[in-house]
Amino acid sequence: MTTQDELRPTLTTEAGAPVADNQNTETAGVGGPALIQDQLLFEKLAHFNRERIPERVVHARGAAAYGTFTVTADLSQYTRAAFLSEVGKQTEVFLRFSTVAGNLGSADAVRDPRGFAVKFYTEEGNYDLVGNNTPVFFIKDAIKFPDFIHTQKRDPYTGSQEADNVWDFWGLSPEATHQVTWLFGDRGIPASYRHMNGYGSHTFQWQNEAGEHFWVKYHFKTDQGIRNLTQGEADKLAGEDPDSHQRDLRESIERGEYPTWTVQVQVMPAADAAGYRFNPFDLTKVWPHADYPLIEVGRLELNRNPENVFAEVEQSIFSPAHFVPGIGPSPDKMLQGRLFAYADAHRYRVGINADHLPVNRPHATEARTNSRDGHLYDGRHGRQKNYEPNSFGGPVQTGRPLWAATAVDGPTGNHATPAHAEDDDFVQAGNLYRLYSEDEKQRLIANLAGFIAKVSADREDIVERAVDNFRRADADYGQRLEAAVRELRKQ
Ligand code: HEM
Numbered sequence: 001m002t003t004q005d006e007l008r009p010t011l012t013t014e015a016g017a018p019v020a021d022n023q024n025t026e027t028a029g030v031g032g033p034a035l036i037q038d039q040l041l042f043e044k045l046a047h048f049n050r051e052r053i054p055e056r057v058v059h060a061r062g063a064a065a066y067g068t069f070t071v072t073a074d075l076s077q078y079t080r081a082a083f084l085s086e087v088g089k090q091t092e093v094f095l096r097f098s099t100v101a102g103n104l105g106s107a108d109a110v111r112d113p114r115g116f117a118v119k120f121y122t123e124e125g126n127y128d129l130v131g132n133n134t135p136v137f138f139i140k141d142a143i144k145f146p147d148f149i150h151t152q153k154r155d156p157y158t159g160s161q162e163a164d165n166v167w168d169f170w171g172l173s174p175e176a177t178h179q180v181t182w183l184f185g186d187r188g189i190p191a192s193y194r195h196m197n198g199y200g201s202h203t204f205q206w207q208n209e210a211g212e213h214f215w216v217k218y219h220f221k222t223d224q225g226i227r228n229l230t231q232g233e234a235d236k237l238a239g240e241d242p243d244s245h246q247r248d249l250r251e252s253i254e255r256g257e258y259p260t261w262t263v264q265v266q267v268m269p270a271a272d273a274a275g276y277r278f279n280p281f282d283l284t285k286v287w288p289h290a291d292y293p294l295i296e297v298g299r300l301e302l303n304r305n306p307e308n309v310f311a312e313v314e315q316s317i318f319s320p321a322h323f324v325p326g327i328g329p330s331p332d333k334m335l336q337g338r339l340f341a342y343a344d345a346h347r348y349r350v351g352i353n354a355d356h357l358p359v360n361r362p363h364a365t366e367a368r369t370n371s372r373d374g375h376l377y378d379g380r381h382g383r384q385k386n387y388e389p390n391s392f393g394g395p396v397q398t399g400r401p402l403w404a405a406t407a408v409d410g411p412t413g414n415h416a417t418p419a420h421a422e423d424d425d426f427v428q429a430g431n432l433y434r435l436y437s438e439d440e441k442q443r444l445i446a447n448l449a450g451f452i453a454k455v456s457a458d459r460e461d462i463v464e465r466a467v468d469n470f471r472r473a474d475a476d477y478g479q480r481l482e483a484a485v486r487e488l489r490k491q
Contacts, residue, residue, distance in 0.1 A: 014043055053314065054349045055104040058149055059115045062098030063193065063246035064313045065253055067302035069093050069120060069263070075297050078214050078267055079206035080326035083122035084297065092121040092363055095302060096316055097193040097249070101152040101161065107238035108245035109229055111188045111447070113179075116198030116220065117318040118300070121363035128322040129218060130342070133190065134183070135199040136428075137283045138176040140417050142337020148173070163454035164462060171465030174425040175284045177473050181429045184447040186440050187226065189234045192248040194259040195227035202320075203280050203330040205403050206267070213404035215268040215280055215330060217287060219294060220261040231447055250305050258303040266292040270406075277422040281332040285428055312359040317346040328403025333417060351375050368395040429473035441480075449484035457489070 011019040019040055026038035034041065056062075071089045083091045098115035099108065114133040119126055139148055151169040155162045170176045182188070190196035200218030207213045229237065237244050252259060266287050268280060278285045306312035319342040320335060329335055346354045352374035354360055361367060372386045385392045436444060448470070455462050463485060471478020 013040055014047070056098075056349065057345060058100050059098040059117075060104045061102045061106050061108070062096050062115060062313065063249050064094060064096035064306060064316060065249060065302040066304040066306070067093050067095065067258070067300060069118075069298055069300045071298045073296050073298070075265070075267075075295065076208065078208055078216070078265075080209045081122070081127070081206070081324055082124050082326075083120055083127070083324070084326075093300060093302075094119040094121070094312075094316065094359060095300070096313060096318065097245070101149075105242075107242035109189060109234040109237040109241075111183065111231065111234065113183065114190060114193065114196060116196075118198070118220075119316075119318060119322075120324075122324050123364040124324040125365060125367075126322050126360075126362050127324045127327060128318045128320065129200050130318045130320045130338070131198055131200045131202075131218065131220075133187070133196045133198055134179060135201055135217075135219070135286050136179050136182065137201060137334060138170070138179045139173060139334070140175050140282050140284050141333045142341070143333075144173070145334075145337065145341075163451055164456050164459055167452055167455050167466040168459075168462045171462055171469060174469050174472070177426055177469045178284050178429040178432065180448075181432050181444070181470070181473065181477075184451075185432075185436060185444050186228045186230075188447070189229040189231070190245075191227035191229050193245050194224045194249065194252060195222055197221050197226070198261060202283055202332045202335040203268075204335075205328040205330055205406075207326050207328065207404045211404060213270050213406070215270065215273055217266045217292075219264040219266070220300060221264060223260040223262060230443065231450070249302075253302060253305050258301050260302075261300045262296060263298040263300055264294040264296050266294060268292055270404075277420055278428075279418055279420045279423055281330050282417050282423065283332055283334045284425065285423070306359075311357070315350050315354065315357055316359045317342070317350060317354050319343050319346070323402050325400070325402045331406070353377055356380065370394075426469070426473040429470075430477070433470075433474045433477045441477075445477075445480050445484050448481055449488055452481075452485050453488035463489075 011022055013019060022040070025041050026035045027033060028035055036042075069083070069091045071084055071087050074087050076085055083089065096115065096117045098117070099106065099110060099112045100115065101112055102110060115130075116133055117128065117130045119128050139145065148169060151165040152161065154160055155165060170180055187196070198218075198220035200216075203215045203217055205213050206216045241247070249259075266289070268276070268287065273280050276287075276291075278287070280287065319339075320329075321339040321343060323329070329339060350357070353376050355367065356378060370386050370388050372381065385394050388394055388396070433441070433444075452463055452466055455466075467478060467482050467485060470481050
């Protein structure tokens with residue numbers, strides 16, 4: 001044994017007993033079968049079999065980093081959230097980026113929205129803003145989400161993503177036309193996680209100290225500049241370097257090049273909502289900046305890599321229902337569905353005590369609940385009483401709701417999202433198309449046509465419905481797309 005070896009710690013079993021041999025299984029005789037008394041062998045094989053937890057049902061593939069949010073402008077006239085209360089105030093954050101449809105081991109450089117999930121570890125509890133790099137979404141009602149995702153994921157028979165399913169669903173869901181026009185444009189494949197914007201996407205409620213409330217949309221503008229990949233560049237990169245985005249984020253932070261985003265909000269006074277030209281709670285619509293300008297609120301910097309990907313990234317949990325005082329939900333039906341879906345996913349995927357893990361628990365305050373026990377409970381509450389009300393000095397409620405109550409009216413029912421004066425499913429898709437440069441229009445048409453052309457030859461009806469939605473957004477858009485698809489399907 002060298003001196004070096006003598007300094008090294010002894011390898012042990014899970015129970016801490018020294019391991020004599022980590023190379024050779026114990027056998028009955030030389031060259032004989034293994035013995036049950038080799039508990040090290042069984043312990044290793046059994047633990048290995050249980051290394052995986054279920055991957056996220058969407059957004060399985062991702063990368064994350066810690067950082068700091070700094071307030072740069074005082075917006076306390078709109079919200080009483082403590083972490084936004086004064087210029088210069090800093091809050092620790094954890095941001096996980098992701099793709100949506102791919103499995104855990106899929107490539108980063110693909111055409112897909114990117115998740116942009118931020119956890120603010122505030123002194124009033126963790127605030128999670130679980131957004132995307134797109135300001136809108138494909139659908140406007142949570143009840144359609146499982147069906148939509150089924151079309152993006154693997155077909156039950158072929159086990160692959162199928163153009164038939166994707167275009168069938170989109171063709172039958174005209175509200176997707178805006179987001180699809182966005183996704184197949186240049187920003188549909190970001191060059192890296194650092195070179196894209198993030199959006200809260202939904203409308204949220206802010207409430208100020210006086211009790212007034214506002215409707216708010218969040219924008220995170222990359223300070224690195226927007227950079228994208230063309231379909232050809234992405235196809236090559238995805239094959240050669242499937243971990244491209246994950247590596248780029250980690251290495252830039254290792255080099256001390258900390259990516260930053262300027263955080264802005266659009267604020268709508270509550271009284272405007274009913275008469276606004278678009279339904280402000282429809283996730284397939286933006287609020288044009290001319291109507292509600294961007295107001296800067298802060299700067300977000302990422303500056304620390306996780307030490308352990310499984311512990312901190314795979315087991316991290318973000319929930320749109322994690323609000324803090326002064327911030328709350330809007331009646332957006334997508335958001336309302338998400339308020340249930342995430343915590344439910346966490347209980348299944350990570351377990352009932354997922355909130356106790358270091359990455360997930362509050363960092364700037366502590367959780368004080370009477371929930372107890374369950375799998376892998378660490379006994380943190382000791383002998384404290386586990387019920388309320390109690391007369392033993394346990395934690396008590398504040399009596400003040402986190403956000404403002406809003407009025408409702410009318411009968412219950414499976415109502416469609418109400419349409420405001422200028423609402424239809426095509427107007428903003430057409431506006432976006434007309435905003436693109438001629439070059440970008442050509443790439444958009446080529447990207448869409450390349451995918452639509454893959455629809456089965458005997459399902460022209462799917463192609464027709466899909467193209468018709470783009471025609472309704474803009475006649476030129478539809479006509480050029482139809483010609484490009486026909487050309488490709490002739491080949
Ligand atoms: C009703 C519609 C939606 C439902 C039911 C839904 C459901 C889910 C579920 C179950 C997960 C996995 C959570 C986990 O296992 O930790 C997830 C992840 C995610 N979703 Fe959604 N989602 C919806 C819409 C959206 C929208 C509109 C956005 C963005 C604006 C979004 C952004 C994300 C992100 C970023 C993640 C990954 C979070 C992380 O990094 O852990 N989702 N979603």
